[in-house]
Amino acid sequence: MSVRIGSKFSATAMFARYRTICHCENKDDEFIMFTRIGRGTKRFLINNVLWGLMDTDSAFDVGDVITDDNGTMYFLVAKTNSMQGDKGEFYKTNCTIDIVDVKKNYNEYGEQLDNSEITRYKDYPVVYEDVSAHMHLFDYGLLPTTTRRFIVPSCTVVDVGDRIVLNGENSRVDSINKSDFQPFLYLQCSKDNRV
Numbered sequence: 187m188s189v190r191i192g193s194k195f196s197a198t199a200m201f202a203r204y205r206t207i208c209h210c211e212n213k214d215d216e217f218i219m220f221t222r223i224g225r226g227t228k229r230f231l232i233n234n235v236l237w238g239l240m241d242t243d244s245a246f247d248v249g250d251v252i253t254d255d256n257g258t259m260y261f262l263v264a265k266t267n268s269m270q271g272d273k274g275e276f277y278k279t280n281c282t283i284d285i286v287d288v289k290k291n292y293n294e295y296g297e298q299l300d301n302s303e304i305t306r307y308k309d310y311p312v313v314y315e316d317v318s319a320h321m322h323l324f325d326y327g328l329l330p331t332t333t334r335r336f337i338v339p340s341c342t343v344v345d346v347g348d349r350i351v352l353n354g355e356n357s358r359v360d361s362i363n364k365s366d367f368q369p370f371l372y373l374q375c376s377k378d379n380r381v
Contacts, residue, residue, distance in 0.1 A: 313337040331376040
């Protein structure tokens with residue numbers, strides 16, 4: 187059945203019906219209407235990347251971590267201001283990870299003894315994507331060893347060489363990009379075989 191949009195169509199009524207109340211730390215709650223981003227068939231885009239229509243002059247800005255009433259968390263990675271309403275690009279968090287600081291311990295002769303681990307974050311919500319061979323062909327910014335990539339808030343304390351634990355599997359942080367998803371951090375990781 188097709189829907190006919192005529193003179194009775196009201197964008198305001200549609201916004202009022204499908205909007206979701208959202209929260210951001212240190213800001214007033216606002217309504218956002220989320221929609222799919224384009225017609226892509228890639229599972230990651232369909233499930234995790236959304237457009238969000240907001241009120242004109244919304245106080246939400248790029249870098250904000252937004253939470254809806256269901257507890258779903260979104261990263262606001264891009265925003266366009268308009269007199270008809272602000273439009274944002276949101277990445278929905280899709281997993282939680284542990285970030286572990288791995289340090290090598292040496293004896294007085296400079297020989298490595300073992301590794302010590304300090305967990306910086308436990309069950310930390312982030313955006314995660316597996317990196318396929320197809321992605322390596324077309325994304326020249328990917329390191330040859332990258333198997334996973336993560337987007338984390340800019341306030342995250344993380345260093346190259348840290349371990350990320352996802353579902354019991356270890357990855358090593360090989361690159362921290364501060365510009366592609368500014369102000370978020372974009373982490374490229376490889377399989378971590380350290381004991």
